Amino acid sequence: DTGVSQNPRHKITKRGQNVTFRCDPISEHNRLYWYRQTLGQGPEFLTYFQNEAQLEKSRLLSDRFSAERPKGSFSTLEIQRTEQGDSAMYLCASSPGIAGATDTQYFGPGTRLTVL
Amino acid sequence: QKEVEQNSGPLSVPEGAIASLNCTYSDRGSQSFFWYRQYSGKSPELIMFIYSNGDKEDGRFTAQLNKASQYVSLLIRDSQPSDSATYLCAVNRGTGGFKTIFGAGTRLFVKA
Secondary structure (H helix, E strand, O other), rough: OOOEEEEOOOOEHHHHHHHHEEEOOOOOOOOOEEEEEOOOOOOOOEEEEEEOOOEEEHHHHHHHEEEOOOOOOOOHHHHHOHHHHOOEEEEEEEEEOOOOOOOEEEEEEOOOEEEO | OOOOOOOOOEHHHEEEOOOOEEEEEOOOOOEEEEEEEEEOOOEEEEEEEEEEOEEEOOOOOEEEEEEOEEEEEEEEEEOOHHHHHEEEEEEOOOOOOEEEOOOEEEEEEEEE
C-alpha cells in the first residue's frame, strides 16, 4: 500500500459545471477526511467519515458540496454548480481510528481544482 | 478570534540554528495537537503529535504543550535548508473522532 491516493490530480472546469473527486484511503484506515486549502491558508475541514458513516461536516457541505463513502472504503466529493471561489486544493486524509489512541491523519496528494 | 493561530512569518533562521514555531488555540477542550510540514505545492506530512503537558522529543524536533496557556510550540534544532517549508499546527478536541482544526501555518526559511 502506497498511501492515500486522489484522482484526478488536476481538474479545470467552467463555472456552473459539476465536478467529482475520488479518494482512496490507506487500506484498513476506517476514518476518512476531506479538507479544502487555498493559498496561504491551512487546510479547512469539510467532513469526515467513520467507516461509511458521515459523522461531522462543516456548513459548507450543506449546500453545493456533498460527500459519500458508500462501502466504507473509497470516498467521493462532489461540487455542484461550481463557482470561481471553489478554486482550491482539495485534500483527503485517512487515519486508523483506533479507539483510545491518538489518531494521526495521513494526507493524499490533493486534487487541484480551477474554475474558469 | 481564530480557533488556531500561528504567526504567518516568514521566520528566517541561519543553518544550524534553532527554529521556534508557536501556536495558540481557543478551545479549552482540545486534547491532541499535531505539527505538520508542508512543502510548496505538496500535501501536509505529519511531523509529530503531543497530548500531554510538557515536552516531547523526536530527533531534531521537540513539541511543547501548555494546556493552561493554550499554547503549543515546535522547536527544530540544527535547522537545515531542507527544513524550509510551511509548518501547520492542528488541534483536535479528542484523540480522534472530532474535526481537526488547522492554523494558517508559519513559513520557515533556513538560510545556508
